[in-house]
Amino acid sequence: MKVFDLLSSSVVRGRYLILALVAVAVILAIHSSQNITMDQGYETYFSKDYKEYQQYVLFSKNFGGGVASIYIFIKGDDVVNYETYDFALKLGEEISRIDGIGRVKSPAHTVVDILGYLPADEEVLKQLSYQYSSFYLPKKTLMLMEFEVTADESQYNFIAKEVEKRISEIEKPPGIVVEATGNPMIMYQVDKSIGESMGTMGAVAVVLMVVTLVIVFRGVVELKRYLLLPLVISILTFLFAFGLMPVLGIPLTEITNAIAPILIGLSIEYAAQFMGRYEEERRKGNSPAISAVKSIKSVGLALSLAMITTVIGFLSMIFSGVPALGWFGLVSAIGLIVAYLLSLTFLPSVLLITDRKERKRKDEEKISFTEKVLDLASLISARHYRVLLLTVLVITSASYFGYSKVPLETDFMKYIPQDLPAMRKLSELQDLVGSNDRIIAVFQTDGIDSSVIARFEELARYVTNSEQNIVGYSSLGEIIKMNFDKLPSSDTELQQALEKIPEDRVSRYMQGSSYAIYFTVAPMDWLEFRKLYERVTEEMKFFGIEYPFYLTGDVVLKMFVADLIVNGQNRMTIASFAFVFILLLFVYRSPRKAIVPIIPITVVILANGGLMYLLGYSRTLVTASLNSLTIGLGIDFSIHVMERYFEERRRGFEPEKAVEITITNIGKPILTSGLTMAGGFAAMLASPFPIMSDFGVVSLMAIILSLFAALTVVPAFLVFTDNLNSKNKKEKLDDV
Structure with a gap:
């Protein structure tokens, strides 16, 4: 294609300019990333014009339903005594000085409100406390204090930090333990976890990428100094995407904090595919310039289609109706476009400048375990394609049942780390006072x-x-x-x-x-x-x-979260399938070539749903995007296999031989990109957020299944359709 002719010649001529532009962009991205903000909760789940969310906001504003409380636990062997009550009064006075703190409730404050002073007689304390403030004294070893928070959510972090500070500074009676919980405390601790989680997942992703490249990619790259070049592309991609988030007004949330491992994992694919072809050309004796030009021209279309289909998968998340998921999809899509451009410009520029060593053809090499696995895959796909396709059909049919039975998880509190101190105390509070799920009917009279x-x-x-x-x-x-x-x-x-x-x-x-x-x-x-x-x-x-009325409350919003999950997943899946099919049909002008990559992905989606059901995983706001993500990611592998297969068929090779050559030449780059991609998602297992660690597991399963399908189901289906076409042609000739 002419566009790749122009691109390759531009890279050869402007290699130093490309490096300079990337260096400037890195500096700007690092500077911009300092301005990133954090957000969480229902505001990131519902769009501003979502009617039921607006009703909830209106109710909260009018009735104080959104007025949060901070609960402080005061624990001891027996808290109903003068010393502990006096401490509670002092703590209440200290925390009340914080801007945004309203009314204070506790047994100690109730007693003082009734008598006007705090009596030293413990019998009087017990009588008044249990009679008028039993809710805040569930047992003699525990006293609850409730502080109403009148400030809006933008002040929660400041208030929570001040509460923690003042609790630590005030002198406590001997044997007394003081702990705090409530939405402001939880949100403050979640914000800290979001930043820590991104750093942890990013570090784990880098380590996994290094291990995968060393194990799998070393057979592709002759010069070991280039072994980690794809990882450099990934890190640059993440920096650029992260730097764009403040520019686009996108905050870090429980969902968008997964961008680091995902982009680090996904971005390697384009670099791995380019370098695999570049090394193949260099081993033929071509110069770095000729190898770079041929590589850009040969893999340019496949990389372009792979990038566009993946971007479609991510951009379809905008159809979910969930702002945070839309942000996640948008930033990921932009990141993948950046990775694609870097792989076809920056990467060849680095190779053109640094690759001076002559390559020697190695006629005899010891067959590695990876090559043996790939040979087995090509053998099964080419010679036993009927058995393979029949087996896949049976598995897919059985998986459909499980796919339709995967449960939903709509409780926002279960999306966040359960071991946060404030979350543990909240669970304890709920055990004491019971569930508080309510439908609130609001009437306008x-x-x-x-x-x-x-x-x-x-x-x-x-x-x-x-x-x-x-x-x-x-x-x-x-x-x-x-x-x-x-x-x-x-x-x-x-x-x-x-x-x-x-x-x-x-x-x-x-x-x-x-x-x-x-x-x-x-x-x-x-x-x-x-x-x-x-x-x-x-x-x-x-x-x-x-009178006109509406129903609202936390439990009502959770129900609409479930609607978002179900309807959003359907919209995203349909949009992804439709856009990808239209794209492939437009590019290839062939229904067969448009359908071939979609078939294995459909198999993967159903099989992965079946595995989720068997392993007990639920659909969440994030895993609802898995279908569109699988379409975008998994189709990449299928396109690379299909493109190379048709290239070998055009050279005159029979279907079986074309499969063998295809799997032998691009199997390792595909394995590398697939395993590094899997490593990026596997890094999410290190996240303290259950919503992200679960997403990491189910995404990992989807990628492994997609990789398997690309190396077996796709070539098997290609051989099947080729043989079927040959048979039909022969029958037509016989009829004549």
């Missing part, structure tokens, strides 16, 4: 009076009695009845009752003309919850409430 509150109480009782999975409810009417034994019969009584209830409690249920009812629901999976959500919606309409 014309005005709230005694009759409206009575009507809403009827509704709350009706819905609770109608649904066995709703275990209770909380409302302003219920609070009034608990304090005054009955609902107010007039607006005057209502006003008198509201004046006697703390304002912060009233504001959780009533804001202006808006009214909220909190329904507590039993634990259930997302499908059961969706049915409950739909039934509650219908029951409220059937009851005849004339």
Whole structure:
């Protein structure tokens, strides 16, 4: 193709300029990367115009549903004593000085509110504490303190850091242990983990790349100083992509922090394929310039198609509807384009400048284990293709059942490291107080009076009695009845009752003309919850409430996260298949050549789903992208095999011989790129984030399966279709 003729000649003439431009770009990327920001949580999962998320934000703003709390555990042999209570008061006063900290609740503060002072008599402390503040004193060895956080999420890190600092500085009574949890503490610790996780995964990825290149690629590269050149390309790719993130306004999240190992692993493929062909040309006795030019021309199309299909796979993540996943796909796609350009410009420039040693043809070499494996793969694919294809068909059919049964994980808290101190304490807190999953019904009324509150109480009782999975409810009417034994019969009584209830409690249920009812629901999976959500919606309409309303809450958002996973996966998969097929059809002008690379990838997707089911892995927001990712990544291997096979067929070789030559010549580069790619994803196993470590495992399985399919299923299918075409042609001639 003319474009590769122009590119190769430009590289030969401008090799020094290319190196200089890359050096400048590295400096700019390092400088830009200093401005990267971090983000996490629902804001990274839902787009700004997602209606249900906007309703949740509105509820949080109006009713304080988004007002977070920091819980402090005070532990000892017996915490109900003057010394410990006095310490709690001092700690409360110290932490209250932090900007963004609101009301403080604890048994010690309750006692002081009642008496006006802290009594030394422990019997009085116990009586008042257990009577009025039992929630914060679940047992005599544990006291809870709750600090309301009135600041927005942008201040959470500052507040959490200050809380940790002041807890460490204040003098504690003997035998007392103080620990903190709550969303601000968790988010602060998650932010620290994101940065540490990226560094760890990146380091592990580099080590795995070095090991893989040394073991597999040394048979491809004659001069060992070039052994790690593909890794240099990968590291440069990551630097450029990381430097672009602040420019594009993309933050580091639980999902985008995996960019380091993925790009380091994926970027090696293009460099490995180019160097494999370059070394082949050099062993023929060609000069570095001629070898570089021939390599760019020969692998340019295959690399271009491989890059474009992979980019399509990543860009299809934009169709997921999840901002963080879209960011991840966009940065990865840009990184792969950069890796492709570096492999066809920077890499040959380095070789042209440094490669001066003459290469000698080695007629007799000891056959390595890798070569024996590749020979076996070519033998099975070429001579036993019918058995192989039949076996694959059976496995794929069985895998479909498992693929359709893979469960979903929608709980955001299970996506983050479970061993964070704040997460461990949160689990302990939930064990003490139980689950707090709630559907919150928010109504917009014309005005709230005694009759409206009575009507809403009827509704709350009706819905609770109608649904066995709703275990209770909380409302302003219920609070009034608990304090005054009955609902107010007039607006005057209502006003008198509201004046006697703390304002912060009233504001959780009533804001202006808006009214909220909190329904507590039993634990259930997302499908059961969706049915409950739909039934509650219908029951409220059937009851005849004339006011507009919406249902919200954390558990409701989790249900919509499940929707994003299922619908997003379907959209991404369909988009990837469609765009890749159209691209291949446009390039090859042949349905056969467009379909051949897609068949093994379909097999891989179903087989990988079956393995996920057998091994007990769930679909998450990240693994939902696996299908499109597999299409983008796995098709690369198939394209390289198919391109070389057709090249050998054009030279006149029979199908079996073409397969043998193809696997022998490009098997090692494909193995190298595949194993290094697998190493990049395997590095995610070092991530403390379950969402990423699980993604690493299932991606690793997908890559290994894709590699196997490319070296066996693709050539087997090519031989099958070639022989089928020959048979059809022969039958037509016989008929004549």
